Amino acid sequence: MAEFTRLQNCLALIRLRNPPVNAISTTVARGIKESLQKAITDDTVKAIVICGADGIFCAGADIREFKVHKTFDIQLGDIVDEIQRNKKPVVAAIQKLALGGGLELALGCHYRIAHAEAQVGFPEVTLGILPGARGTQLLPRLVGVPAALDLIISGRHISANEALKLGIIDKIVNSDPIEESIKFAQRISGQSSQELQMTSDMVADKSSALGPPKGYTSKATIEFFFYLTVPGLCCGM
Numbered sequence: 001m002a003e004f005t006r007l008q009n010c011l012a013l014i015r016l017r018n019p020p021v022n023a024i025s026t027t028v029a030r031g032i033k034e035s036l037q038k039a040i041t042d043d044t045v046k047a048i049v050i051c052g053a054d055g056i057f058c059a060g061a062d063i064r065e066f067k068v069h070k071t072f073d074i075q076l077g078d079i080v081d082e083i084q085r086n087k088k089p090v091v092a093a094i095q096k097l098a099l100g101g102g103l104e105l106a107l108g109c110h111y112r113i114a115h116a117e118a119q120v121g122f123p124e125v126t127l128g129i130l131p132g133a134r135g136t137q138l139l140p141r142l143v144g145v146p147a148a149l150d151l152i153i154s155g156r157h158i159s160a161n162e163a164l165k166l167g168i169i170d171k172i173v174n175s176d177p178i179e180e181s182i183k184f185a186q187r188i189s190g191q192s193s194q195e196l197q198m199t200s201d202m203v204a205d206k207s208s209a210l211g212p213p214k215g216y217t218s219k220a221t222i223e224f225f226f227y228l229t230v231p232g233l234c235c236g237m
């Protein structure tokens with residue numbers, strides 16, 4: 001599930017809870033969606049923080065459901081779109097791990113604050129799939145195409161430090177990233193809507209060189225990854 005808490009100072013906290021690694025199950029996805037709706041429609045909420053329970057952000061889709069259905073029937077991309085459409089700033093507080101769909105959820109947020117020992121990555125390739133919830137669009141916007149390709153096709157986890165250098169994470173902290181994210185959200189929620197608009201315009205300008213911000217993985221990209229990841233098919237290249 002995802003717990004919604006209305007904090008003091010005009011903030012809302014959405015906490016993913018699905019032991020042991022807060023994986024995104026159908027129930028968790030529904031909880032995030034409903035919590036976001038509550039936060040967005042409440043005029044007294046000025047900023048939102050998303051975090052995980054028990055010291056871990058999220059290890060991606062719940063592979064227990066994948067084993068049963070052989071596919072992920074979770075519309076996480078719609079949730080990411082909703083966060084991006086929303087004018088209220090959303091901060092991801094990354095403790096320990098943000099993998100797969102968990103990283104896509106964090107990339108959808110406007111800011112990411114991680115613990116120094118956290119790790120992030122896209123392990124989808126190890127399950128024979130690609131990030132399908134906007135990760136293939138959002139990651140290259142932040143780190144450029146070569147670095148994004150490397151992370152997506154290797155499936156490797158990287159440290160918070162490397163993620164900070166690449167631009168995936170905005171800030172790393174040695175203290176509790178949830179507390180830090182709440183403080184940060186409080187600070188930016190005090191900014192005028194004009195200042196926030198200027199910041200989001202600057203982000204949009206920076207990423208516009210990579211084309212339109214939304215969309216699904218193109219057929220060409222899928223074919224490209226397919227050739228790169230299926231042994232034997234690369235021979236003719």
Ligand SMILES: CCC/C=C/C(=O)SCCNC(=O)CCNC(=O)[C@H](O)C(C)(C)COP(=O)([O-])OP(=O)([O-])OC[C@H]1O[C@@H](n2cnc3c(N)ncnc32)[C@H](O)[C@@H]1OP(=O)([O-])[O-]
Nearest residue numbers: 020021023059060061062063064072074076100101123124
């Ligand atoms: C939504 C849109 C589409 C998105 C797709 C994706 O995200 S694809 C990417 C999907 N994500 C992945 O492919 C990540 C795969 N997972 C990993 O790489 C590692 O397990 C780890 C790095 C998360 C933790 O390593 P570690 O050495 O610290 O610990 P450990 O390995 O011993 O695991 C501890 C416990 O956690 C359990 N559990 C773990 N992950 C999941 C999960 N996703 N789900 C459910 N459960 C999960 C694991 O079964 C075990 O349970 P047990 O036996 O105690 O009842």
